[in-house]
Amino acid sequence: MSDSRPLVAHVMHRFDTGGLENGVVNLINHMPANSYRHAVIALTDITDFKKRIQRPDVQFFALNKSPGHVLWIYPQLFRLFRRIKPAIVHTRNLAALEAAVPAWAAGVPARIHGEHGRDVGDFDGTNKKLQWIRRIYSPFVKHYIALSQDLAHYLAHPVGIGAKRVTQIYNGVDANRFHPSTERQNIPGSPFNSVGVCLIGTAGRMQTVKDQTNLARAFVLSIQAAPALREKLRLVMVGDGPLRLESLAILEAAGLAQLAWLPGERGDIPDIMRGLDCFVLPSLGEGISNTILEAMASGLPVIATDVGGNPELVQEGRTGKLVPAADPDALAQAIVSLALSPEKARAMGYAGRKRIEAQFSMKAMVNSYEQIYDRLLGRMLRSTGN
Numbered sequence: 462m463s464d465s466r467p468l469v470a471h472v473m474h475r476f477d478t479g480g481l482e483n484g485v486v487n488l489i490n491h492m493p494a495n496s497y498r499h500a501v502i503a504l505t506d507i508t509d510f511k512k513r514i515q516r517p518d519v520q521f522f523a524l525n526k527s528p529g530h531v532l533w534i535y536p537q538l539f540r541l542f543r544r545i546k547p548a549i550v551h552t553r554n555l556a557a558l559e560a561a562v563p564a565w566a567a568g569v570p571a572r573i574h575g576e577h578g579r580d581v582g583d584f585d586g587t588n589k590k591l592q593w594i595r596r597i598y599s600p601f602v603k604h605y606i607a608l609s610q611d612l613a614h615y616l617a618h619p620v621g622i623g624a625k626r627v628t629q630i631y632n633g634v635d636a637n638r639f640h641p642s643t644e645r646q647n648i649p650g651s652p653f654n655s656v657g658v659c660l661i662g663t664a665g666r667m668q669t670v671k672d673q674t675n676l677a678r679a680f681v682l683s684i685q686a687a688p689a690l691r692e693k694l695r696l697v698m699v700g701d702g703p704l705r706l707e708s709l710a711i712l713e714a715a716g717l718a719q720l721a722w723l724p725g726e727r728g729d730i731p732d733i734m735r736g737l738d739c740f741v742l743p744s745l746g747e748g749i750s751n752t753i754l755e756a757m758a759s760g761l762p763v764i765a766t767d768v769g770g771n772p773e774l775v776q777e778g779r780t781g782k783l784v785p786a787a788d789p790d791a792l793a794q795a796i797v798s799l800a801l802s803p804e805k806a807r808a809m810g811y812a813g814r815k816r817i818e819a820q821f822s823m824k825a826m827v828n829s830y831e832q833i834y835d836r837l838l839g840r841m842l843r844s845t846g847n
Contacts, residue, residue, distance in 0.1 A: 467548035467838060468498045470569075474556035476507040476521070478726065479666060480751040481553055481577040484608075484632050486513045491635075491827045494518075497834065500545060504534065504557060520545070535563045542567035549573060549834055552602075555580055555591065561601040571837040574598075575606040576616060578748030579769055581670055584786075586615045595620045603837055606630055606830075608749040609770030628833055631773075633826030634754035636817055639731050641760025641810070648736035649729065651722055653695040659800045660695050661739045661764075664730055664752055667702030672766075675743040675789050677708040681715040682793035687801065694800050696721040699733055734759035739799050739806055745786050747771050754821055757813035762806045764795045774821075780813035 471485050489499045490513075500520040501511065507523040522541060526534050538560050542550065549571040550564035564572050583591055595616075605627045607613035613629040616622045647654040661680075665671050680696045698708060698721065705723055712718040727733060730752075734740070740756035740763050747769035754774065756763050763781035765771040775781040782798070784791040799806040 464498060466496065466498045467834075468500060468545060469549045469551055469834065470500045470502055470542070470545065470547035470564075472502045472504070472550060472552045472557045472560045474503070474554065475505045476501055476503040476523075477510050478508075480632075480748070482510060483513075483751050484577065485553070486510075487633065487635065487823060488827060488830055489519060490515050491633075491823050492831065496831060497549075500547065502538075502541070502560075504560070534559070535566075538563035539567050542569055548838055551575060553577055555594065558595070558598050558602075561598055565601040571834070572601060572603045573606060573833065573837070574602045574604075575608070576612045576748070577608050578612075579670075579746035584670070584746035584768065586619060592619050592621075595622075602626075604628065604833065606833065608632060609773055611770050611773070612748055628829075630826060630829040630833075631821055632749045632751055632754060633823035634751070634758045634817060634821055635823050636758045639734060639755045639758035641814055642735045645738060646732065646735040648697070648733050650724060651697065651736065653697070653722060654736070657693055658695050659690070659693050659739075659803070660697060660737050661741055661796060661800070662697030662699065662733065662737045663741045663743065664699040664727075664733060665742075667698070667700045667704040667708070669704070670745050671700075671702075671704070672743045672745050672787065673698055673700070673704045673708050674711060675787060675792060676741055677711040677721075678789035679743070679792035679796060680721065681711065681717055682789055683796045683800070684715075684717060684720070686793060687797050690797065690800055691720070694720070694796075697733070697737065698723045699725075699727050699730070701726040730755065731759070734761060737761055738803070739764065739796075741792070741796070742766065742771070743786075743792060744768060744771070750774065754817065757810075757821075758817045760810040760814045762799055762809035763813060764792065764799065766792075776812075776816070780809050780816055 502522045504524050504526040507521050550569045551573045552560050553575045561572050607629045613627050616627050617624050667673050684691050712721050740761045742765040749770040763775050765775050766786040767783040768786050777783045782795040784795050
C-alpha cells in the first residue's frame with residue numbers, strides 16, 4: 462500500500478555528531494509523523510549518530526563521496542532521487558548545495574537550502590568565491606532557510622538572494638530533555654563532583670572553528686589573574702577532535718592539567734549540562750548554536766564569543782557575557798567575573814531558561830519548517846493544476 466505522506470530528503474555532507482546534524486534529528490523526531498516521511502542522505506558517510514533518530518520509518522543513504530567537487534555524484538544523486546521520489550530536497554550548508562542540481566533534473570518540485578553556519582575559513586562572510594558559488598546554484602533552489610538573522614543578511618546582501626526567497630528560523634531546543642536542576646548534579650565519571658567547586662565547561666567537536674584552545678588559554682589566565690580560584694575553579698571540555706590534545710598540552714604546560722577534565726565525546730550531554738555552573742562557547746564562527754540553546758535551557762549562564770548568531774541568543778549582562786573571538790584575555794575576564802559572583806551567574810542562568818521557554822521552543826521550530834514545506838508544495842500543486 463503506497464504512503465501518501467510527502468517525502469523530505471535531508472541532504473548534508475556527513476551525518477555525524479554536530480549542531481547541524483542535531484538540528485535535523487530534532488526536526489525529524491518532533492515533526493508529527495502523519496505530516497511527512499523523511500530520508501537522510503549523506504554525501505560521504507553516516508555514523509552511529511543516526512541512532513538518535515527515534516522514528517522507525519526514516520531511510521538512510523551514504524554515498525561515500527570523495528573530497529572536493531566530484532561530478533559523478535550528480536548521476537548518483539539523480540538516480541537516487543528518481544528512485545525514492547522526494548517531494549522536497551532540503552540541502553544544508555555549502556558542502557551539500559550541489560545536490561540541488563540533480564534534484565532539479567530529477568523533477569523534485571520543492572528544493573530548499575539551509576544555511577546553518579559560516580564556512581570554514583570565511584567566518585566573516587567576505588569570501589567572494591563562496592558568494593559566487595552560492596549565486597551559481599541559486600536558480601536551482603526554490604527557497605532558503607537561514608538559522609540566524611546574521612545568515613539571512615548574508616544571503617540577501619553579499620550573495621544577492623531575493624528577500625522573499627529567504628526565511629529565518631531559529632533552532633529549537635528540547636526544553637524537557639534539557640532542563641535545570643535545583644542544585645548542581647554530579648557528572649558520571651567526573652573528578653570534580655565535590656561541593657564547593659565552580660565548574661565551567663564546553664561541549665562540541667574539537668575542531669578549529671570551535672577554538673577550544675582559546676578556552677584552555679583563558680582558563681590558565683583566569684587562575685593567574687585570580688590565584689584564589691585555583692582552589693575551586695575547574696574546567697570540563699567534552700568532545701573529540703584535533704584540538705583535544707592541543708588543549709590538554711596548553712593546560713599541562715601551565716601545570717593546570719589536574720584542574721581540567723577532557724573525557725572525549727559523550728552521549729549524556731543533558732546530564733553534563735546539569736553538572737556545570739557556567740557554559741562557555743569560544744567559537745570563531747557560529748550560525749545558531751545548539752549547545753548555547755541547550756545550556757540556556759539547562760539554566761546555565763553562557764559566556765560566548767560575539768560572532769555569527771551568538772549575540773542573537775546571549776543577552777549581554779542578562780543571560781551571560783559576550784567576548785571577542787580569539788581573545789583569551791577577554792574570555793578570562795568574563796570567566797573570573799562569573800566565578801567570583803555565583804549569585805549573579807545563577808540569575809543569568811534563570812533568565813536564559815525563561816528566554817528559551819518564550820522564544821526557542823521545539824514546537825515553534827517544527828511549526829515553522831512545516832509551514833515552509835506546506836507552502837512550497839501547495840505552490841507547486843497550484844502551478845501544475847493538480
